[in-house]
Amino acid sequence: MKRRNFVQLSGMGAASLLVPASMMGNVIETEALLEPGMDVAIKKKMADVALNTAKSLGASYADARIGRYLNQYVFTREDKVQNVVNTESFGIGIRVIANGTWGFASTNSVTEDGIKKATQQAVAIAKANSKIQKEPVKLAPVEAYGEVSWKTPLTKDFKDVPVSEKVDLLLSANAAAMDNGANFVNSALFMVNEQKYFASTDGSYIDQDVHRIWPTFSVTAVDRSAGKFKTRQAMSAPMGMGYEYMDGLASEKMEGPAGITLYSKSYDIVEDAVQAAKQAKEMLTAKSVDPGKYDLVLEPNHLGLTIHESVGHPLELDRVLGYEANYAGTSFATLDKWKSGDFKYGSDLVNLVADKTQVGSLGAVGYDDEGVKTKKWDLVRNGILVNYQAIRDQVNIIDQNESHGCCYAQSWNDVQFQRMPNVSLEPGKEKYSIKDMIKDVEKGIYIAGRGSYSIDQQRYNFQFGGTIFYEIKNGEIVGMLNDVAYQSNTQEFWNSCAKLCDEGDYRMFGSFFDGKGQPSQVSAVSHGSATSRFNDINVINTGRTI
Structure with missing residues (x-):
């Protein structure tokens, strides 16, 4: 891990160590998440620079991926906010086949000059690698889709939801757990938006907007007299959805054995935190299994x-x-x-x-x-x-x-x-x-x-x-x-x-x-x-x- 990444991670508190350094990017203000980013017409122009340069240098195939990766992470513990972090990463990756061999290079200089230099490097890497390549790369055919787009179906973009609302929700879950017998509770909310543009010499120009969300917590109950503790994790599932997952609709959950609430298309983090506290306390006196x-x-x-x-x-x-x-x-x-x-x-x-x-x-x-x-x-x-x-x-x-x-x-x-x-x-x-x-x-x-x-x-x-x-x-x-x-x-x-x-x-x-x-x-x-x-x-x- 680079020192810069280590400093970014260590500054977030223990809970944020869950986040891989590769998903960090540059720390930005919350308002910057709402900026529209590069226009799709400019993305196509920049991608064509990579594809045309690769072909002019002898590549038999090339693709370019222009990516803007936005992340928001919220971390709390009991009645305190540990951190709120917003990050952005933007650049282009260029992959080529030259002399039957893969080459790859990338740059965060998404300009004509920057892209040409990265493409030249990718082709040079492929040609150097080809000296030890035993068999040429064989690509399965793929349809040329032209200019198309795709977006995660959602009704609430997390970027449009105020940070205060997200913090209040996590703190409410923490308070509910503490009120029902928990001694410690950590909670977190991970939200990701990948804005990805793909172009290839096969004839596709694909613009995609991908969203993911993951609410989670850890509730701990302690029996100080016995010197024991038990922890119950959240029953949430990370989802490819927008912030509507946090709505906790009654129609989208069911009752499982022993009164456990089972969640599907939406999640009630407060309700789950209450159950977690009660179950963690129950674990303290539950019998040990017979093998x-x-x-x-x-x-x-x-x-x-x-x-x-x-x-x-x-x-x-x-x-x-x-x-x-x-x-x-x-x-x-x-x-x-x-x-x-x-x-x-x-x-x-x-x-x-x-x-x-x-x-x-x-x-x-x-x-x-x-x-x-x-x-x-x-x-x-x-x-x-x-x-x-x-x-x-x-x-x-x-x-x-x-x-x-x-x-x-x-x-x-x-x-x-x-x-x-x-x-x-x-x-x-x-x-x-x-x-x-x-x-x-x-x-x-x-x-x-x-x-x-x-x-x-x-x-x-x-x-x-x-x-x-x-x-x-x-x-x-x-x-x-x-x-x-x-x-x-x-x-x-x-x-x-x-x-x-x-x-x-x-x-x-x-x-x-x-x-x-x-x-x-x-x-x-x-x-x-x-x-x-x-x-x-x-x-x-x-x-x-x-």
Whole structure:
């Protein structure tokens, strides 16, 4: 980390250390967020400078991405505001193929001279790299879309909402938690707007306006006499939406087991903070789990993380091929398993899909970062591994001629590469509620929310915890549990999937800062599912020592 980035981060307080340095940019005044930025006609003119320069220097392909990245982060603790930070990053990244080899350069000098110099550097890098390139890059064809645009569907742009309103909401949630027995509470609100313009020698000029939001908190209750404390995290999910997500509409939430409120298209942070304080206090006296085999009833906010780690990452084609190994390893789901046509990734109920078009999801865009129109495709169908996630220069390796549209760069000054799309478990087709599922379990545990986890370097053997746990006996919730984690391997776990709730229970979990690559980049991705049951899973007690 550069010293400048370290100083920026350390000045925000402990909570803001969640933010990767790459998402910082230059600190600006709140009012500057509302400035319109570069006109789209000028963006096209500047992009053409890059494309024409690249072609004049012998590049067979070029694309240019002009990006303006706006962020607002609000951090509070108990009755105090820790920080409000607004940042902006603006520049252009130019990618070329020359002599069959990639080259990339970027600059924050978005002028004709600045762009020409960066393009010359990108072509020079490609030609230098070509001396050791064994095979030329093969790009899958893509349609020329001309001049098109796409914007995240929203009704409230976070930039139009006063900072005071956001601060008041977080402080109200903090006060509600403290009034209901919490001893400590931290809360934060992350809001992101990516204004991205893409142009390529294939003939596309694509202007996109992407929005994301993530409210979160951590509530802690303390038993001073026993010297114990318990923490309950927020049940929110990061979303690809505007500030309307904070409206907390009653019609967009449901009641889960043990009175837990489950949120979908909007979120009531105050209500969740009240429940968090009460549940954190309840955790202080809850019994510790007895290790053994249990049927697990996993709600979507929890199951999303398991999907992310045991499906999303291992089915990235670069990880399968071993090109991606530095950041969290490779994959057990090797090409021979896919080519066999009968590899049982999960039970017959398991249908896992990739989807970059899902409304409200973090990964939803109209076009990816190499100008490919986004889509939905199968990864696992009826339990069988049928596909991977691949981009234009990868799909030929799996005998396909169309990119999946899942290329992304975290900023204009980072090269785009294959990133995880939204990966989700399709809900059951028959009407089946959470209450129905609980009734069908004799010995089980209901798990909600995310917790600590670990997974090996091939994304195979794993252990997952959660936020809150409830014991199920003879079809009823009988009380809260502590110290729960389950262990399995990816194939065993997904083959144990025995029942799925219907689409009425479908909700999304999200990862706002998913890391990959070397040097690393972050991206945002959602994972949807309905509440699901997995039979006969090994549960351990994390509070006991051997």
